[in-house]
Amino acid sequence: MTDLMPPMQHPVHEPATETWPTLARPRSNPVRRYGAATAIRLVAKDLPATIHLDSNRSYGLGGPAMRVHRTAAFLDRLGQDAGSGFGEAYLAGDWDPEPGTDLADLLVPFAERFSNEETRHLLPKWAQSLRWLVTRSQPGEQENDRAGARENISRHYDLSNAMFSEFLDPTLTYSAAYFGTPDPVADLATASYDELTDAQLRKLDSILDAAGVRSGSRVLDIGCGWASLAVRAAQRGAWVTAITIASQQALLAQRRIAEAGVGDRVQVALRDYRDQIGEFDAVLSVEMIEAVGEKYWPVYFDAIERRLAPGGVGVVQAIVMPHERMLATRNTFTWVQKYIFPGGLIPSTKVIEDVTTAHTGLRTEVVRHLGADYARTLRIWRNRFVERWPEISGLGFDDTFKRMWEFYLAYSEAGFRTGYLDDVQLLLTKR
Structure with missing residues (x-):
């Protein structure tokens, strides 16, 4: 027990329990x-x-x-x-x-x-x-079959396009940035919103480079978000099919594609990855596997393999955790699943290798680790979220929602800073 300290003054929050x-x-x-x-x-x-x-x-x-x-x-x-x-x-x-x-x-x-x-x-x-x-234990209603997955995804990604626009960078990229520095967490106090767009574009380019996307490439973007990767690929001259199951997200993605002047090269579809057809030179999926659910990991990677044309390449960017921790926590119902990502489960690199080996003909190779970059990304998002809170609250969100998102972003940052979480870019090729 430490030496006793007198309580410090702090405004105490009271949630509206009828809302929460x-x-x-x-x-x-x-x-x-x-x-x-x-x-x-x-x-x-x-x-x-x-x-x-x-x-x-x-x-x-x-x-x-x-x-x-x-x-x-x-x-x-x-x-x-x-x-x-x-x-x-x-x-x-x-x-x-x-x-x-x-x-x-x-x-x-x-x-x-x-x-x-x-x-x-x-x-x-x-x-x-x-x-x-x-x-x-995880509740049965968060099952990631087609209907359940759409409901789970909508609860987060259809929360409010305007809210996400307030704290993400102008590309609306909602995944780890790539700062290109030796130690992105060396001085988080200097993390600046002004550096985020360049870091996100660097990340998008790293994925497209790994997949060999060039003019004329046929690209499938599974879980396309607000279409930043699809737009970047189209600007290289690729033909892109971008799919999501978040309806409001899809509407804004279509608008952003049109505004970028690549509407003739990108098709956005409100479609489950299990229902996609056709062959593609590159299949890309950025931080979407965390929402798939353990039961459907074999289905997810099988879908990627089926969509790859001969000689095609897949790139999956995934949040991962140590394998032993994944095994220990995979059946528990966590705060993040309850409040942020219903139906979600973070895999390990090992389980991805095991699933692809057992259920597909895909070979996996880690080409980049972005865990430290994600910690910096999250610090920038959280600072921006707090800075823009007057505008976000004006959208109808209360102070409990603010605390929820501050905790989610800080909790995630701590995980990446300590190595409890990592973010990897995986290259998938057919064996």
Whole structure:
């Protein structure tokens, strides 16, 4: 236990539970509350961060600090759901970083425990054996069949084109940028929105170069987003079919393609990847596999292989995690799945290799790692999101939504900064 500190003044957030029913305070359970408090003590005993649980209890070794405003509610949430409780407590306003502490900097020590092989398990083995009591399984309604996938994707990507436009760069590229520097996270305090567009175009070009896209190439873009990759390919003279299952996203993608003057070279279709036909010289898919679901990974890679013409090349950019962590968490219901990406699951590089070997004739090769670049991208997005919050709130989003997106972006940044997450560009060729 650290030296006691007086509470610092901080405005305490109160969510509108009629809008956010999942944030209603859970029913008090003394056993679960005691278990959560015990877990905090165990986690914090060698954690380079500080948890001020209330005015009388502070844990940790110092460093980035968080202040719990409502201890009972905080412990009740953790005791009810290990996968979502910590993030839900932040959404509900039960805790905040201490003033002057960046949210991602606070989350980094927790993420480091997961990414470090020797300290990966936050709790001792006896406590880990009890996690099933507070761990939820993924709900069946988030199944990624055709109907479920469309609903899951729409809940995120059709949230608001205007909202995404406020914090993404002008290309509307919603994936890791490529800054081309030796250490993109060396000084995140200097991360600037002004550098993002060039870094995103560098990323798009790296994908097109890897796939050998040139004038006359036939290109399929699976999960095309707001069409930045499709536009960039068409500007090389390629013929592009861009598909998405997010209806509002497709409408804006079509408009952006027309505005770029490449409407004669790009066709946007509201289509599931399983329903695409034809042959292409290049099949591209950027950070879409995370929304496919484990059950459908063989189907996804089989679809890529079937669409490749003889001599064709596929490039998949994928967020990945260590294989052991993927196996340990693949059946749990996480905060990100509950609030950000329903039906999502991050694969490992190994499972991609295993699936492609077992179910396809594709050979996989990692051509680039962008994990550190993603951390910088996320810091820029979060800074821009906060900066543009007056405009975003004017679209009808409340302060709880702001906290949700700040936590999502900071949580993700911490994962990439520590190596718990990586982002890889994979080259797929037929064996």
